Amino acid sequence: xxxxxxxxxxxxxxxxxxxxxxxxxxxxxxxxxxxxxxxxxxxxxxxxxxxxxxxxxxxxxxxxxxxxxxxxxxxxxxxxxxxxxxxxxxxxxxxxxxxxxxxxxxxxxxxxxxxxxxxxxxxxxxxxxxxxxxxxxxxxxxxxxxxxxxxxxxxxxxxxxxxxxxxxxxxxxxxxxxxxxxxxxxxxxxxxxxxxxxxxxxxxxxxxxxxxxxxxxxxxxxxxxxxxxxxxxxxxxxxxxxxxxxxxxxxxxxxxxxxxxxxxxxxxxxxxxxxxxxx
Amino acid sequence: xxxxxxxxxxxxxxxxxxxxxxxxxxxxxxxxxxxxxxxxxxxxxxxxxxxxxxxxxxxxxxxxxxxxxxxxxxxxxxxxxxxxxxxxxxxxxxxxxxxxxxxxxxxxxxxxxxxxxxxxxxxxxxxxxxxxxxxxxxxxxxxxxxxxxxxxxxxxxxxxxxxxxxxxxxxxxxxxxxxxxxxxxxxxxxxxxxxxxxxxxxxxxxxxxxxxxxxxxxxxxxxxxxxxxxxxxxxxxxxxxxxxxxxxxxxxxxxxxxxxxxxxxxxxxxxxxxxxxxxxxxxxxxxxxxxx
Numbered sequence: 001x002x003x004x005x006x007x008x009x010x011x012x013x014x015x016x017x018x019x020x021x022x023x024x025x026x027x028x029x030x031x032x033x034x035x036x037x038x039x040x041x042x043x044x045x046x047x048x049x050x051x052x053x054x055x056x057x058x059x060x061x062x063x064x065x066x067x068x069x070x071x072x073x074x075x076x077x078x079x080x081x082x083x084x085x086x087x088x089x090x091x092x093x094x095x096x097x098x099x100x101x102x103x104x105x106x107x108x109x110x111x112x113x114x115x116x117x118x119x120x121x122x123x124x125x126x127x128x129x130x131x132x133x134x135x136x137x138x139x140x141x142x143x144x145x146x147x148x149x150x151x152x153x154x155x156x157x158x159x160x161x162x163x164x165x166x167x168x169x170x171x172x173x174x175x176x177x178x179x180x181x182x183x184x185x186x187x188x189x190x191x192x193x194x195x196x197x198x199x200x201x202x203x204x205x206x207x208x209x210x211x212x213x214x215x216x217x218x219x220x221x222x223x224x225x226x227x228x229x230x231x232x233x234x235x236x237x238x239x240x241x242x243x244x245x246x247x248x249x250x251x252x253x254x255x256x257x258x259x260x261x262x263x264x265x266x267x268x269x270x271x272x273x274x275x276x277x278x279x
Numbered sequence: 280x281x282x283x284x285x286x287x288x289x290x291x292x293x294x295x296x297x298x299x300x301x302x303x304x305x306x307x308x309x310x311x312x313x314x315x316x317x318x319x320x321x322x323x324x325x326x327x328x329x330x331x332x333x334x335x336x337x338x339x340x341x342x343x344x345x346x347x348x349x350x351x352x353x354x355x356x357x358x359x360x361x362x363x364x365x366x367x368x369x370x371x372x373x374x375x376x377x378x379x380x381x382x383x384x385x386x387x388x389x390x391x392x393x394x395x396x397x398x399x400x401x402x403x404x405x406x407x408x409x410x411x412x413x414x415x416x417x418x419x420x421x422x423x424x425x426x427x428x429x430x431x432x433x434x435x436x437x438x439x440x441x442x443x444x445x446x447x448x449x450x451x452x453x454x455x456x457x458x459x460x461x462x463x464x465x466x467x468x469x470x471x472x473x474x475x476x477x478x479x480x481x482x483x484x485x486x487x488x489x490x491x492x493x494x495x496x497x498x499x500x501x502x503x504x505x506x507x508x509x510x511x512x513x514x515x516x517x518x519x520x521x522x523x524x525x526x527x528x529x530x531x532x533x534x535x536x537x538x539x540x541x542x543x544x545x546x547x548x549x550x551x552x553x554x555x556x557x558x559x560x561x562x563x564x565x566x567x568x569x570x571x
């Protein structure tokens with residue numbers, strides 16, 4: 001392609017400078033390093049990569065990370081959808097304060113969240129103590145990882161569902177009620193279906209974040225191999241054992257998982273644009 | 280908070296067919312508040328409780344410790360490098376994307392969002408692969424006595440990676456909504472490109488820019504995973520605040536770890552307050568939807 005045809009017809013200045021700066025910035029900060037990871041992992045060949053991926057300890061960590069991230073994502077969507085409903089539909093004292101607080105996990109450094117959750121859910125903690133008396137251990141078990149991932153995933157769920165809920169027309173619910181539907185039927189047949197694309201997007205976002213999450217998880221996880229060891233921790237462990245290639249192979253598997261969830265997000269949004277006229 | 284600046288009104292209804300009874304409504308509100316208290320307020324309260332558990336003097340001792348002060352300095356320095364870089368390039372990217380049409384534009388937008396989908400530890404690892412002692416460029420930098428990994432440049436690069444999209448993804452939708460009329464008018468009236476940018480574009484996007492910078496800064500100061508991989512955690516030298524929290528916690532100095540953590544929690548709270556104030560007062564001058 002000739003640059004002349006590439007150059008847009010616009011009276012505004014600075015296109016070439018801005019685009020070149022953007023490309024240089026993405027290239028140096030993001031693409032070059034990620035390319036390095038892919039290249040390094042590839043240097044041992046597919047068979048070598050498979051030998052690393054099929055190590056039982058890594059497989060167990062990947063299974064734990066993917067499985068718990070999915071479960072935590074689904075749980076976040078249910079809880080987050082409920083919170084979004086209360087925030088958009090009901091007026092109560094402190095509503096806007098609560099609404100602002102939903103973003104806390106985005107603002108709180110993950111290491112702080114990690115040690116705070118551990119203190120809360122440890123056997124001598126405020127929440128962990130009573131649960132321990134009931135025989136339920138949270139900290140240093142997969143359940144603790146699940147709690148940390150829900151903490152991280154909840155704002156994604158609330159913030160993707162909330163705007164769609166705010167746009168739904170109450171008239172539809174009134175029509176449904178007038179036509180004789182019970183409130184339960186209205187909720188399940190009128191309110192919930194249009195929320196499905198947003199819920200799936202929120203799930204994919206929460207999942208992608210949870211799979212790579214490190215800081216808020218490693219403190220509460222206990223990091224016991226074959227039991228509560230997550231995949232991102234194995235990247236760090238392998239690096240500390242000077243197994244750089246092994247670390248890059250784990251990284252590539254995690255990258256593929258997050259690209260897959262990005263792809264799913266795009267598919268869901270394209271589908272919902274076609275079906276429902278909004279993303 | 281003044282009631283005049285209502286941010287988002289809940290749906291109002293005069294008929295009751297499409298709503299729950301008052302009693303059910305109250306129960307649902309109570310359950311939602313309980314969920315948020317359990318997941319959000321309890322951890323926050325735990326940080327401050329643990330930080331002051333051994334009294335205010337112990338808290339100050341942990342904060343005034345040389346290693347803590349050095350961690351504060353390094354954290355501020357790293358943010359002072361990563362945030363301006365991502366701000367300048369974020370504005371450039373938003374200008375190119377929101378003001379011009381060109382092939383593969385949506386692909387470029389996807390690339391800008393990419394760092395949000397990459398695990399922080401993978402981001403850190405990627406710089407070790409490039410600049411580590413056995414990395415692709417590591418030997419060259421070592422030969423020229425430029426330390427990257429286990430030093431400030433590596434920490435700053437990893438932080439730049441994870442905070443990469445914040446400014447651009449706030450500005451792109453905002454500038455697309457605002458359109459080009461103001462800027463074309465300025466040019467028609469004879470303004471130079473720089474004058475147009477400084478007197479028309481910048482004032483139009485200032486609140487959105489501040490919003491992006493705010494989120495970028497919070498993440499830059501709080502980043503843990505990416506920095507943990509490249510820092511080497513040398514106490515008093517390459518420890519940022521979040522890493523220092525981990526080092527203290529790992530050394531069973533819980534009071535110290537939570538004291539330092541409380542500084543980061545305050546940073547998070549201040550960020551949330553400013554962010555919320557921006558959303559309430561300048562909702563029109565921010566990108567419509569709050570996305571992350």
